[in-house]
Amino acid sequence: MTTAAEPITEYRSWAVEEFRLEEEPYYVPVQDEVDIFQSAWNNKIPVLLKGPTGCGKTRFIEYMAYHLNRPLAVVRDGKAEIETESNLPLVTVACHEDLTASDLVGRYLLEGNETVWIDGPLTRAVKAGAICYLDEVVEARKDTTVLIHPLTDHRRILPVEKKSQLLQARDGFLLVISFNPGYQSALKDLKQSTRQRFVAIEFDYPPRETEAEIVRHESGCDPDIALNLAKMAEKIRNLREHGLAEGASTRLLIYAGRMITQGVSPRRACQVSIVWPLTDDGEIQRSIEEVVSSIFEE
Amino acid sequence: MTDRSPSESPLDTAREALRAFPPALSQEFESAVSVVEPILEADEFGHWIETGLHVARHSLRSWEAASEYFRSSGPMLEQVTYDRMREWCDVGVGLMDTSPALAGALFRASPQVLPHLAVNQATDWAAQGQSLYKGTWKSGSLSAQYFDVSPNVLPHLPLSQMRLLVELIDSLASHSYELASACLGMAPNVLGQLERSDRAPFLEFGGIVAHTAWVDARVYFERGPVALHQVNPDQRGRYLGLAGQVALKVGRLGHPYFIESAQALSEVERDLHEGLLELAEQLAPHSGDAAMEFLKSSPRVVQRLSIDDIARWQEFGLNILQQSVDGGEAFFRLESTRGEEVMEALSSRVDLDRVSELIRMYCKALTGIDVGIKSSEELASKGVGWVDESSPTTEGTTIYLPDMVERYASKEDNFSVYKVFATHQAGRLEFGSFEYEQSRTPQVFEPAANGQSGGNGAAPPQNGDGEAPGEIHTDMERFFDRFGDRRLAHDIFTIIEDTRIDTIVKREYAGVRRALNRLQQAAAERRRPIENMPARQAMVENLLRASLDDAGNIRWPTELADQLRTPLRILNRIRHEGATVEDSAAATQLLYDWVAQVPNVELETDDWSEFEDHSMAGEQDEGDTDLMPGSGSSGLEESFMPFMPGSEERPYDSPEPVDFRGDFKPELVQLLMKLKGETGTGDAPPIPLTKEQLQELLEKSVEISINELMDMDLAESSGMFLDNLLKEVNSIQGDRPEGQQAMGDDSTGADDGDELPVEAKSFYYDEWDFRAADYKPRWCRVQEQRGEVGDVSYYRETLHAHAQLVQETRKQFEMLRPELFRKIKRLTDGEDYDLDAVIEWYTEKIAGATTETKLFYRRNKVERDVAVAFLLDVSASTDEEIQKHQDRRQDDQFDDDPRKYLSWWAQRRAEAARHPGKRIIDLEKEAVVLLIEALEAIGDKYGVYGFSGYGRDNVEFFVYKDMDEPFGDRTKERIDKIAPVRSTRMGPAIRHCIWKLQNTDAKVKILMLLSDGRPQDHGYGRDRTEKEYAIHDTKMALTEARREGMVPFALTVDRAGHDYLKQMCQDMAYEVVADIESLPRRLPALYRRLTG
Structure with a gap:
């Protein structure tokens, strides 16, 4: 994903560790999370982001990656010189329940009659000094914690077992993980020994006015619409834990806002971009639709 | 007078001849002669005598007929000429050959019958009577009775229709002369009760009844007319016609249908009868039952559908009827889900119980509070201060709404009424109507001068600001204390606060x-x-009208326009954005000061004009200074003087409440909240309060009019009220998150900790009617209750007795413990290379073969996530001893002959008492104990339930261990008390188990049914011996389980189980445990196989 220039997004490709954000991602700080993250990065303390889905965790990490600068060493005519400051590369890994340690570290692949070692995304981030963002880390298999532990304490070391190597992380490398305490079952909680290696920043959906502003900015919809969407989200979130696993995320609100901007009627837009994605339960769908129809006239 | 020879006069001859007969005849003759002789010509007289003698001489007892002849002659001749009479009497004479008694009866009746019949109808009349005579004594007297009642019947019935009666009686007589005679005797009275036009249809239907169900005839004669009177007079003939048509089809049921349907029609408006009958007539050719069931259901249907919609509903049912008679009949009996659905779709009415869950979620979303939704009736019945059963309201934790809304013609519109109701009540919660705090300052009004207002009030002193711990006075109460006229203040506050809420609702939603x-x-x-x-009331009324956003509706004397303008401005200021409940209070204070000064007298002016309200048109209002009473126009009271004819102050009446806003009792709600310890300010503990204190608090409140509550003397009812209130407070403290279990499906509450004998919880389930191919809606009531608690030692002893087996099963189950990872090989991508595959690949490659590249393996995590519900049949038959049980199989005919079965059963019981042996239930229990041990070893979730019951209303469902309940001594104790109870209605028990499993989180869900025989119960099928119905319902219930992604498994110890299990389970797994004794060993083994 990229926040590249508006008109046409051409096909582009990066090596995982070279992906950098070129434009400032839009992010509205709600509290002091920017400062906290900055301090953590300065001190090489890994960060744990907690919060419900679609409340801006990923956007925040992009925003931080863009703003955290680091001298970029450029080799020119055989001599290294520090030329510019560049933002940090960002390696994002979405974790799933079959994600194993070797998916992160790397593996041998067969090529011709030989095997070739391919670095995994975590290894690349360690080498490149990038921010490595493991999204929904509790979903991954437990063996990944074996990797996380030495990387997240003072050692900052990644053991590459199959190659019998240890990698010392380059400056700038920071492990960031996220998890959503809401819907994981008790089984999938993070272990204390893992948790206690991170500073944690808690996210929640922004307050109504802020959220409205975000929705307005991201979707380009009318401020009134944005405010109504934010109000509606607030109401729907009241149903969390009472039939709804999660409240309506800011992301969905933005989708709705965009649909409305495109000329879809607000009620319909909310239906397709909020109600239906949120739940399959007919009764709850209707309840939410009643909330929607109370807030929007058509 | 003509000449006649004195010696040979016919009279003398006759007198001579009559000596041969009993003297009574002569006397009769003489008295007749004295009347007849002067009237008749001589030859006529002679003929008359001759006829009489002819009759008398005819046969042995024919003199009696002659006597009747003589006696009736006089009265007849008063009505007709002799020629006519002769013609008439010839008919009677003709009857002599049949039976002199009949002739006598005919003569006797003649004088009274004559006015109703023409002389030439006599033959017909007599012939009908004669047709009843079959030559026997009984038929003779019946026939005679015919002539006797004729004078009383003929006024009601033309002779042509008399035939109907005669046929009816004749038909009855073939069964019972007593009955026929009784009915004939009743006929005049019965016919007299009927409209002229209804008589023939009545008799026609009677004829059919006599034919199809002759025993009902007497009841029909007794109750028929009354029943018929329940039907619209214009439609009675039609109704009888329909009843007849039906009776011909359904036989014996025809008459009960007639009575019941008429009763049903009496509950329906008469104008609708025609339409309903027409619809029923359309059904009758297809099924008589359906037609009558339709009528019987009509009162309930009419409540929900207009006549046009009923026609549509009937059409739908008719379609079903044409495909399946059973289905159609169930449809019209309102015992089919489809019937309900169609009705629901056609009806514009919205019922609370259908939308309560929806509204609950809606309100929860709006307010963020766990509100419950209940029927207003329920709140009223609690007797805690709310009396109106139909208006919406809230007491702070629950929103109460009317049972149904049927205001508009479309469902959407009616639902929107609910929505407005709910939104307003939710608004009160969301926007803080009950959170008034004295210390908070209003936002759009100047803070009121702290202190008393309404100088005329005798307001009690305030307590200052410092709130003592345990303070029982609420801020709302103290606020109202400021006013002299509490009711007026309350009314004003209500209007203002409702205005505020409505305005915010409109703005926000x-x-x-x-x-x-x-x-x-x-x-x-x-x-x-x-x-x-009167003036003050009118002003309040106008404020209320203004609050409904309808300025055009305000009426006020033009001359006094100024006096209303400011109050309206005050009211409208509450509409400003940001106004809080404190603003409402401030506004109340300002308005009260205005309104209280307005004298409550009738105004002498005719000039009530529409009031133009400028402030509503968005005119700027300028500060608070001029909102004080009397400012601008000096002396409010004086300005009313010219219009007061010196009349007296009238008592002030509150304005009529507004329906969609409902009751508003902020003071009571604050008190309740305080008592429950949930004040807005913090988590103050609930305040213990004596009844006296409470009473004191409530006495001054105008929100409760105790005498409205009950028709009792004041002291008693207020005491009752206080009790109710305290009970309410305590009950809510008991189970706080009340909203969650708003209606119907209660979750199994957490109230099992303290083993009080918990009342059974009721659940309703549909039942499958395979004949109708449809569900009977909410047909069975399952009563869930905890199993009785016994002694823990049973469990221990069982384990001890089976120590060896326990060991074995435990070990086997422990081996089932999931390996956490299972290696899957030959994948295109995976964790790592599978070395074997790579070597193979490489060798083949060198050998030049093209090989596949599936060289990876992956370890897949296998998590055991199983939940199982065990459903034990604890019906009475499990009481059988095993030995006996097996014997029984050898002479199985008992299953088919319930009469024999009973005596056999009693015998068995007696025997069993003499030699107590192991019963089926004992083995079931042992098996359960072993299984529990095994399950505890493996860690699966499980619940153990039993079921029994009698009839659809009483399916008992025992919980020995619930799904989420931890295993402990309680469970063991309950298992001890598992005991045989009553019948076996499996369907609803299975459905309840499905519900339990649905609420359990697991990947694999198993429903295991352990029974000892086929399902059977009272009303579970056409009769006790019918097996099909019960089996089909059970099968459907098992299919439902499958549909829900569960694994149903039936296990029976009934050796004959194969035949019905095959049908019940079809492609599902089942097992018949042939050797019952092996059950304890078999059950765990089966379970292992099922989940392994």
């Missing part, structure tokens, strides 16, 4: 604006005329 406007308008139109209200 643009989508309900339209529906709200509509209701406001409707409410405004319903207001009572204002013109004869």
Whole structure:
């Protein structure tokens, strides 16, 4: 994903560790999370982001990656010189329940009659000094914690077992993980020994006015619409834990806002971009639709 | 007079001849002669005598007939000429050959019959009577009775229709002369009760009844007319015709249907009868039952559907009827889900119980509070201060709404009414109507001068600000304390606060604006005329009208326009954005000061004009300074003087409440909240309060009019009220998150900790009617209750007795413990290379073969996530000893012959008592104990339940261990008490188990049914011996389980189980445990196989 220039997004490709954000991602700080993250990065303390889905965790990490600068060493005519400051590369890994340690570290692949070692995304981030963002880390298999532990304490070391190597992380490398305490079952909680290696920043959906502003900015919809969407989200979130696993995320609100901007009627837009994605339960769908129809006239 | 020879006169001859007969005849003759002789010509007289003698001489007892002849002659001749009479009497004479008694009866009746019949009808009349005579004594007297009642029947019935009666009686007589005679005797009275046009149809239907169900005839004669009177007079003939048509089809049931349907029709408006009958007539050719069931259901149907919609509903049912008679009949009996659905779809009415869950979620979303939704009736019945059973309201934790809304012609509109109701009540919670705090300052009004207002009030002193711990006075109460006229203050506050809420709702929820406007308008139109209200009341009424956003509806004397302008401005200021409940309070204070000064007298002016309200048109209002009473126009009271004819102050009456806003009792709600310990300010503990204190608090409140509550003397009812209130407070403290279990499906509460004998919880389930191919809606009531608690030692002893087996099963189950990872090989991508595959690949490659590249392996995590519900059959038959049980199989005919079965059963019981042996239930229990041990080893979730019951209303469902309940001594104790109870209605028990499993989180869900025989219960099928119905319902229930992704498994110890299990389970797994004794060993083994 990229926040590249508006008109046409051409096909582009990066090596995982070279992906950098070129434009400032839009992010509205709600509290002091920017400062906290900055301090953590300065001190090489890994960060744990907690919060419900679609409340801006990923956007925040992009925003931080863009703003955290680091001298970029450029080799020119055989001599290294520090030329510019560049933002940090960002390696994002979405974790799933079959994600194993070797998916992160790397593996041998067969090529011709030989095997070739391919670095995994975590290894690349360690080498490149990038921010490595493991999204929904509790979903991954437990063996990944074996990797996380030495990387997240003072050692900052990644053991590459199959190659019998240890990698010392380059400056700038920071492990960031996220998890959503809401819907994981008790089984999938993070272990204390893992948790206690991170500073944690808690996210929640922004307050109504802020959220409205975000929705307005991201979707380009009318401020009134944005405010109504934010109000509606607030109401729907009241149903969390009472039939709804999660409240309506800011992301969905933005989708709705965009649909409305495109000329879809607000009620319909909310239906397709909020109600239906949120739940399959007919009764709850209707309840939410009643909330929607109370807030929007058509 | 002509000449006649004195010696040979016919008279003398006759007198001579009559000596041969009993003297009574002669006497009769003489008295007749004295009347007849002067009237008749001589030859006529002679003929008359001759006829009489002819009759008398005819046969042995024919003199009696002659006597009747003589006696009736005089009266007859008063009515007709002799020629006519002769013609008439010839008919009677003709009867002599049949039976002199009949002739006598005919003569006897003749004088009274004559007025109703023409002489030439006599033959017909007599012939009908004669047709009843079959030559026997009984038939003779019946026939005679015919002539006797004729004078009383003929006024009601033309002779042509008499035939119907005769045929009816004749038909009855073939069964019972007593009955026929009784009915004939009743006929005149019965016919007299009927309209002329109904008599023939009545008799026609009677004829059919006599034919199809002759024993009902007497009842028909007794009750028929009364029943018929329940039907619209114009439609009775039609109804009888229909009843006859049906009776011909359904036989014996025809008459009960007639009575019941008429009863049903009496509950329906008469204008509808024609339409309903027409619809029923359309059904009758297809099924008589359906036609009558349709009528019987009509009262309930009419409540929900208009006649046009009923026609549509009937058409739908007719279609079903044409495909399946059973289905159609169930449809019209209202015992089919489809029937319900069609009705629901056609009806515009919205019922609370259908939308309560929806509204609950809606309100929860709006308020963020766990509100419950209940029927207003329920709150009223609690007797805690709310009395109105139909208006919406809230007491802070639950929103109460009317049972149904049927105001508009479409469902959407009616639902929108609910929505407005709910939104307004939710608004009170969301926007803080009950959170008034004295210390908070208003936002759009100047803070009121702290202190008393309404100088005329005898307001009690305030307690200052410092709130003592345990303070029982609420801020709302103290606020109202400031006013002399509490009721007036309360009314004003209500108007203002409702205005505030409505305004915010309209601003915040643009989508309900339209529906709200509509209701406001409707409410405004319903207001009572204002013109004869006294002035203060009129002002309050106008404020209320203004609050409905309908300025055009305000009426006020033009001359006094200024006096209303400011109050309206005050009211409208509450509409400003940011206004809080404290603003409402401040506004109340300002308004009260105005309104209280307005004398409550009738105004002498005719000039009630429409009031133009400028402030509503968005005119700027300028500060608070001029909102004080009397400012601008000096002396408010004086300005009213010219219009007061010196009449007296009238008592002040509150304005009529507005329906969609409902009851508003902020003081009581604050008190309740305080008592429950949930004040807005913090988590103050609940305040213990004596009854006396409470009473004191409540006495001054105007929100409760105790005498409205009950028709008792004041002291008693207020005491009752206080009790109720305290009970309510305590009960809510008991189970706080009440909202969650709003209606119907209660979750199994957490109230099992303290083993009080918990009342059974009721659940309703549909039942499958395979004949109708449809569900009977909410047919069975399952009563869930905890199993009785016994002794823990049973469990221990069982384990001990089976120590070896326990060991074995435990070990086997422990081996089932999931390996956490299972290696899957030959994948295109995976964790790592599978070395074997790579070597193979490489060798083949070198050998030059093209090989596949599936060289990876992956370890897949296998998690055991199983939940199982065990459903034990604890019906009475499990009481059988095993030995006996096996014996029984050898002579199995008992299953088919229930009469024999009973005596056999009693015998068995007696034997069993003598030699107590192991019963089926004992083995079931042992098996359960072993299984529990095994399950505890493996860690699966499980529940153990039993079921029994009698009839559809009473399916008992015992919980020995619930799904989420931890295993402990309690469970062991309950298992001890598992005991045989009653019948076996499996379907609902299975459905309840499905519900339990649905609420359990697991990947694999198993429903294991352990029984000892086929399902059977009272009413579980056409009769006790029918097996099909029960088996089909059980099968359907098992299929439902499958549909829910569960694994149903049936296990029976009934050796004959194969035949019905095959049908019940079809492609599902089942097992018949042939050797019952092996059950304890078999059950765990089966379970392992099922989940392994």
